[in-house]
């Protein structure tokens with residue numbers, strides 16, 4: 412276990428066992444992260460569709476924009492992702508008669524949440540938000556473009572086998588550590604983080620640079636799954652240049 416993470420766990424234990432005592436400022440012992448050439452920031456789905464006024468707006472999603480722009484300046488390597496669905500995409504409730512958004516169905520690859528129609532290829536709704544100011548981003552990965560397969564993850568589609576190519580790209584670039592942020596914490600950010608772990612990357616999710624949809628407790632469940640998988644939960648202030 413990395414020392415910094417170990418200290419954070421100790422802090423959590425201290426919090427749990429001494430809830431009536433003043434909490435020492437253990438956070439100050441956290442080691443700050445200085446991004447290097449083997450680190451990449453992966454900015455998930457900062458698109459009009461997930462922002463206020465979009466087709467699948469995430470509450471307070473716009474509050475992440477300034478945080479993400481500032482974070483991106485600290486990384487040499489930045490990748491953006493873009494949810495990029497066909498008009499007849501299987502994840503749209505409108506494709507399933509009698510089904511409403513946020514209901515689930517069983518598909519050959521597993522359970523699928525049905526969403527309002529969102530991020531349709533070539534529409535203004537699917538564009539990266541105007542406010543995102545990351546001119547040095549090196550790559551934009553589009554995902555979810557197979558009409559019959561969803562892809563929350565930036566790495567592997569929801570069939571659990573089709574790769575997007577992002578892992579190969581990062582590995583060819585000798586990236587070892589990935590830092591994820593964006594929308595939504597409990598869907599595309601979490602699924603990307605879990606796959607990043609499976610693919611062998613040291614993985615960090617920047618909590619205050621992300622916002623969740625929180626469907627039936629999904630936000631809390633996603634943090635438990637991420638923590639169990641060894642994903643590091645950090646804040647944007649942990650990262651300095």
Ligand code: VGL
Pocket residue numbers: 456461494526563594595596597598599600
């Ligand atoms: C997302 C639901 C459907 C996301 C994408 O970016 O988290 N969520 N498509």
Ligand code: ZN
Pocket residue numbers: 494496502529530555
């Ligand atoms: Zn989608």
